[in-house]
Amino acid sequence: MRQQDISGFFARASELDPEDYLLLDYYFECSGDPKIAAAHLCSEQSTAQWKRVDVDEDYRPRFAAKVIDLEVETELSSTSYLLDPPVAGPVSACRVRIAHPHRNFGPRLPNLISAVLGEGAYFAPDIPLVKLLDIEFPASFLAAFQGPGFGIDGLRKRWGIHGRPFFFGVIKPNIGLPPEPFAELAHQAWLGGLDIAKDDEMLADPDWSPLRQRSALLGEARARAEQATGVPKVYLANITDEVDRLLELHDIAVGNGANAVMVNALPVGLSAVRMLRRHAKVPLIAHFPFIAAVSRLPNFGVHTRVLTRLQRLAGFDVIIMPGFGSRMRVTEAEVLENVAACVDPMGPIKPALPVPGGSDSAATLERVYQNIGNVDFGFVPGRGVFGHAMGPRGGAASLRQAWEAIAAGVDVNEYARERPELAAAMEQFGRTG
Amino acid sequence: MRQQDISGFFARASELDPEDYLLLDYYFECSGDPKIAAAHLCSEQSTAQWKRVDVDEDYRPRFAAKVIDLEVETELSSTSYLLDPPVAGPVSACRVRIAHPHRNFGPRLPNLISAVLGEGAYFAPDIPLVKLLDIEFPASFLAAFQGPGFGIDGLRKRWGIHGRPFFFGVIKPNIGLPPEPFAELAHQAWLGGLDIAKDDEMLADPDWSPLRQRSALLGEARARAEQATGVPKVYLANITDEVDRLLELHDIAVGNGANAVMVNALPVGLSAVRMLRRHAKVPLIAHFPFIAAVSRLPNFGVHTRVLTRLQRLAGFDVIIMPGFGSRMRVTEAEVLENVAACVDPMGPIKPALPVPGGSDSAATLERVYQNIGNVDFGFVPGRGVFGHAMGPRGGAASLRQAWEAIAAGVDVNEYARERPELAAAMEQFGRTG
Numbered sequence: 001m002r003q004q005d006i007s008g009f010f011a012r013a014s015e016l017d018p019e020d021y022l023l024l025d026y027y028f029e030c031s032g033d034p035k036i037a038a039a040h041l042c043s044e045q046s047t048a049q050w051k052r053v054d055v056d057e058d059y060r061p062r063f064a065a066k067v068i069d070l071e072v073e074t075e076l077s078s079t080s081y082l083l084d085p086p087v088a089g090p091v092s093a094c095r096v097r098i099a100h101p102h103r104n105f106g107p108r109l110p111n112l113i114s115a116v117l118g119e120g121a122y123f124a125p126d127i128p129l130v131k132l133l134d135i136e137f138p139a140s141f142l143a144a145f146q147g148p149g150f151g152i153d154g155l156r157k158r159w160g161i162h163g164r165p166f167f168f169g170v171i172k173p174n175i176g177l178p179p180e181p182f183a184e185l186a187h188q189a190w191l192g193g194l195d196i197a198k199d200d201e202m203l204a205d206p207d208w209s210p211l212r213q214r215s216a217l218l219g220e221a222r223a224r225a226e227q228a229t230g231v232p233k234v235y236l237a238n239i240t241d242e243v244d245r246l247l248e249l250h251d252i253a254v255g256n257g258a259n260a261v262m263v264n265a266l267p268v269g270l271s272a273v274r275m276l277r278r279h280a281k282v283p284l285i286a287h288f289p290f291i292a293a294v295s296r297l298p299n300f301g302v303h304t305r306v307l308t309r310l311q312r313l314a315g316f317d318v319i320i321m322p323g324f325g326s327r328m329r330v331t332e333a334e335v336l337e338n339v340a341a342c343v344d345p346m347g348p349i350k351p352a353l354p355v356p357g358g359s360d361s362a363a364t365l366e367r368v369y370q371n372i373g374n375v376d377f378g379f380v381p382g383r384g385v386f387g388h389a390m391g392p393r394g395g396a397a398s399l400r401q402a403w404e405a406i407a408a409g410v411d412v413n414e415y416a417r418e419r420p421e422l423a424a425a426m427e428q429f430g431r432t433g
Numbered sequence: 434m435r436q437q438d439i440s441g442f443f444a445r446a447s448e449l450d451p452e453d454y455l456l457l458d459y460y461f462e463c464s465g466d467p468k469i470a471a472a473h474l475c476s477e478q479s480t481a482q483w484k485r486v487d488v489d490e491d492y493r494p495r496f497a498a499k500v501i502d503l504e505v506e507t508e509l510s511s512t513s514y515l516l517d518p519p520v521a522g523p524v525s526a527c528r529v530r531i532a533h534p535h536r537n538f539g540p541r542l543p544n545l546i547s548a549v550l551g552e553g554a555y556f557a558p559d560i561p562l563v564k565l566l567d568i569e570f571p572a573s574f575l576a577a578f579q580g581p582g583f584g585i586d587g588l589r590k591r592w593g594i595h596g597r598p599f600f601f602g603v604i605k606p607n608i609g610l611p612p613e614p615f616a617e618l619a620h621q622a623w624l625g626g627l628d629i630a631k632d633d634e635m636l637a638d639p640d641w642s643p644l645r646q647r648s649a650l651l652g653e654a655r656a657r658a659e660q661a662t663g664v665p666k667v668y669l670a671n672i673t674d675e676v677d678r679l680l681e682l683h684d685i686a687v688g689n690g691a692n693a694v695m696v697n698a699l700p701v702g703l704s705a706v707r708m709l710r711r712h713a714k715v716p717l718i719a720h721f722p723f724i725a726a727v728s729r730l731p732n733f734g735v736h737t738r739v740l741t742r743l744q745r746l747a748g749f750d751v752i753i754m755p756g757f758g759s760r761m762r763v764t765e766a767e768v769l770e771n772v773a774a775c776v777d778p779m780g781p782i783k784p785a786l787p788v789p790g791g792s793d794s795a796a797t798l799e800r801v802y803q804n805i806g807n808v809d810f811g812f813v814p815g816r817g818v819f820g821h822a823m824g825p826r827g828g829a830a831s832l833r834q835a836w837e838a839i840a841a842g843v844d845v846n847e848y849a850r851e852r853p854e855l856a857a858a859m860e861q862f863g864r865t866g
Binding site for chain 1: 478479480481482483484485486487492495496513514515516517518536537538539541542543544546547548550551552553554555556558561605606607608609610614618633634635637638639640641673674675676677697699700701702703704705707708711720721722723725726727729730731733734735755759760761762763764791815816819820821822823824825
């Protein structure tokens, strides 16, 4: 880019109509002049060639992404991560805020992703490493999206869960177990106090557990559990499958008594979720496969909170995300940023229920609750319920007992003394967490 | 995992029916014993809990992913990349080959991605860094997929392009230019010798260039160009949009004379592409936004060749990929691995045309051709055609002239002496490459 072309990719925020622009925060490491690199980052993600040859015109004022803030954070002797081909010499570590005109593509998720996480971001000259840290949408853009159909309040009303966290459990064994015993495990967990028995994210519609048969058995077991306990119970069916089967599988599962459905967001695609949202009669739950592959490294890829915002925009009522357990390899701060991204004000878009998960049990509930600081979250053990030494009924009971203690301000270990389920959970799982 | 449980996740390849398993090659860095880490990697991606409490059963023989080869490559004093939270102490850098039973989910792309690039891969205990390096499918799995509808031979026949590369050009200015002058640019490029004039991957269906209007004008311009030149011309319309508009936009574009359509593979989702493939009447072309975010780092994420194989499986006839230019930040070896992934034998699945792209022009054609070593590729300049000093007609002519020289074994610069278009291209773009 010639020196005189750079200014077309810079603007003062006050000169722009905020309704016309997405705000993008990127971290990047660049060789050479950060101003030129930032201009490239804008150019490549918007109007990379802004005039025809031999025509006096300039598409930048209306169509260019524009730097509205640029800070050099530090100078590094080399890129944070060794690349192949390698990048020689020192780099500047920078933060940039870019105003990106959404008129370039309109309120469409695939086109949004293509613009802000596409060739423009990852192939800007002189920028070997870049991470999209956050995204903010103006009301004019949000207006085109439905967002969650129920929101946290709607889920509470629908499922009769008030003043406490939502207790999910991932039915295990997740792979291999036929539908009959699988339904029986869920039934036991519901009797023990579980709210939502869910399919594992890898259990979909295989021939050894067809969704039609499984959901029929689980729907029937759910009805029995509701009758036995007198409270609503939820069977969360995983309908992750090819896009052109999503609506059909939703209808089969819901028709059979599933009262929530799960989709693995990135593997299926956020746009397909938005399509499902238009059709869905029950809450939509997101699971997180593939997200770590783009988000784990601190200085490359995309921050999880961006993907959480996009999942909420696509219409998920519940977002399962890597949580506080050490296996999940995210910082507490990052989990909390994602919890915030679920519930932060977002124009007309309802909040989604955050479910930070990973190796949880009655032994980790207090920590999760204290970290989050309120009851608007879901808690989703797998083994903590279904691998509990006393079986899923005992496992579910241990969660509810742990919550009783926490809500009453009583020490959980103390409370466990007269509750064998909780005592067994603390004994079995208490060393992790 | 207990020591006695590990062996359930190991097998000899000779003991397994190859038709039942996908083969997965991962690189990983682990703390502790690599054998335990590899067992976790298998367990987490398949049957993480393989029996019910108090029931004598074992789902591992049929449903467990199994290590069939494990090599410790080297010991490192710390992980290749600094993580947050940090990983303390030395790690072992390993390669593992895993046999993953596809009966766990069946021939479905979202479920495949969830299994091999999901929580199982990225959250296995003791494995902070992991990269899926390659994947191999048995015939029994491939049989469920259509793959490319035309293949390279089919494209050659359909488009009348024989014994040479396919010449694509990305119409620029990509963003902001209204349909009328946009169509005129394409028309000029076709007259100059371009085969395929394509929409930029960021140009979709915005109100300032609605696909319906644009494709009608381009379709008409294409017909004129075919009449003028006497050879087939292709307008490649970008129909990247929300999933539930893909078929409609395909029909609009094709009805108006687009004879190929492009989809940004990851932003739209591979499963949606598979859906489109079932419906499509014209060749499907893939573009690569978002792929770099999961693939750039040598030791984390997923190798581009895996995503190329999945794009081919989903049904793309043409795969545009980061190519040889330095801006693209992939090694020559990696580009060639992706070219191979397009054309390698893959059971009944036809080959896809590889199009390594990025900052190309007449000045880079010889290098691309020499690297690939044959004519079965597409060449896709943007500025190299549409930013050419003599305009797109001159830019397109410069490509054909460069190819004439290469095919005749003549020095391109020598050949340029009497061809002003080629001379201008070498002058304007010759310093890059």
